[in-house]
Amino acid sequence: MAGIEVTTLHKRYPDGTVAVDRVDLSIGDGELFVMLGPSGCGKTTTLRAIAGLERQTSGDIRIGSTLVNDLPPAERDIAMVFQFYALYPHLTTRDNLAFPLRAEKMPESQVRERVDEAARMMQLGPLLDRRPRRLSGGEQQRVALARALVRRPRAFLMDEPLTNLDAELRADMRTEIKHLQAQLGTTMVFVTHDQVEAMSLGHRIAILNKGRVEQIGTPLEVYDRPASLFCASFIGSPPMNLIDVEIADGALRGAGGLLLPPPPGLSRDRTLIAGVRPEALEVTEPGAEGAIPARVVSAEALGDEIIYVLDHGGARDVRVRTAPTVRYDLDAPVGLRHSGVMTPVYDASTEELVA
Numbered sequence: 498m499a500g501i502e503v504t505t506l507h508k509r510y511p512d513g514t515v516a517v518d519r520v521d522l523s524i525g526d527g528e529l530f531v532m533l534g535p536s537g538c539g540k541t542t543t544l545r546a547i548a549g550l551e552r553q554t555s556g557d558i559r560i561g562s563t564l565v566n567d568l569p570p571a572e573r574d575i576a577m578v579f580q581f582y583a584l585y586p587h588l589t590t591r592d593n594l595a596f597p598l599r600a601e602k603m604p605e606s607q608v609r610e611r612v613d614e615a616a617r618m619m620q621l622g623p624l625l626d627r628r629p630r631r632l633s634g635g636e637q638q639r640v641a642l643a644r645a646l647v648r649r650p651r652a653f654l655m656d657e658p659l660t661n662l663d664a665e666l667r668a669d670m671r672t673e674i675k676h677l678q679a680q681l682g683t684t685m686v687f688v689t690h691d692q693v694e695a696m697s698l699g700h701r702i703a704i705l706n707k708g709r710v711e712q713i714g715t716p717l718e719v720y721d722r723p724a725s726l727f728c729a730s731f732i733g734s735p736p737m738n739l740i741d742v743e744i745a746d747g748a749l750r751g752a753g754g755l756l757l758p759p760p761p762g763l764s765r766d767r768t769l770i771a772g773v774r775p776e777a778l779e780v781t782e783p784g785a786e787g788a789i790p791a792r793v794v795s796a797e798a799l800g801d802e803i804i805y806v807l808d809h810g811g812a813r814d815v816r817v818r819t820a821p822t823v824r825y826d827l828d829a830p831v832g833l834r835h836s837g838v839m840t841p842v843y844d845a846s847t848e849e850l851v852a
């Protein structure tokens with residue numbers, strides 16, 4: 498097992514596209530590290546560079562204490578699992594699992610031991626004699642994961658391995674992967690564009706945008722204090738409300754007189770945007786203490802909660818998360834107030850966190 502150090506990694510493709518722009522990552526030995534970002538932000542390119550499938554334009558990659566820049570993939574001792582699980586269609590599950598070991602000329606008795614162990618961990622026992630076309634999508638992906646396991650690599654690299662599965666199976670597989678990683682203690686880099694997946698899996702998350710890392714932190718750190726407006730709008734469902742504010746009488750004021758607690762050390766000479774989670778706002782009766790007037794634009798009743806969209810006279814409507822028992826009609830006049838939890842504040846021009 499080994500940690501992975503990526504230092505000022507840069508990748509420019511021959512057509513001039515800069516896919517990865519000076520990325521630094523320090524992934525701990527035994528860590529489940531998630532790279533999260535929208536399509537095209539450079540996740541796959543970064544992972545392929547770590548695997549040795551793509552040569553970086555500049556920058557260094559270390560696995561354990563070894564500088565691997567010039568090592569071919571096979572000598573990096575890592576296993577990669579892709580979104581499209583490439584199983585050999587003419588081989589049974591057992592032979593698919595054995596394939597990478599036989600390729601290394603491992604003695605057959607040991608191959609059998611390793612295959613049986615991986616099959617036990619991924620619960621593939623009843624599937625060992627089937628070919629891929631007789632397996633469901635989820636079963637195929639479990640075989641693909643098991644095939645990465647049998648090699649006992651120093652690290653796993655996973656490129657959106659759950660994206661093609663349906664929602665229920667994806668949740669199950671997420672639990673399995675998390676459990677497996679904890680059990681094996683093997684370093685894992687898991688790439689996804691799905692923030693829920695990232696939050697539920699990662700020990701830490703790196704949020705990428707346009708080839709750059711915008712934030713690295715634990716799930717709670719990135720949720721509580723997104724480092725940029727991009728991160729603020731990417732994490733959370735619905736994401737943070739971005740509210741134009743100014744400093745008045747020591748408080749942050751938004752449209753309609755909405756008051757937010759001011760973080761310490763804010764200077765007045767810039768245009769500010771506050772990031773307010775939907776659960777940090779409250780819908781009240783009109784005229785309730787501390788509430789400004791607003792109107793219900795729409796409501797999504799999700800069963801365990803309701804998301805209200807309110808017009809409070811601001812440039813953008815705000816979303817408020819409430820208990821399912823809080824009921825207001827469309828178009829009803831209501832009150833809107835902030836619950837008082839500390840609010841991160843961003844500079845509108847640099848889009849970075851200022852306080």
Ligand SMILES: Nc1ncnc2c1ncn2[C@@H]1O[C@H](COP(=O)(O)OP(=O)(O)O)[C@@H](O)[C@H]1O
Nearest residue numbers: 510512514516535536537538539540541542543
């Ligand atoms: N072989 C290639 N040649 C040119 N541009 C590429 C190539 N592969 C990827 N790109 C571009 O690099 C950027 C990052 O791609 P990628 O790493 O696949 O992103 P992600 O996995 O986050 O969706 C995108 O703009 C993509 O179009």
Ligand SMILES: [Mg+2]
Nearest residue numbers: 537540541542
């Ligand atoms: Mg990709």
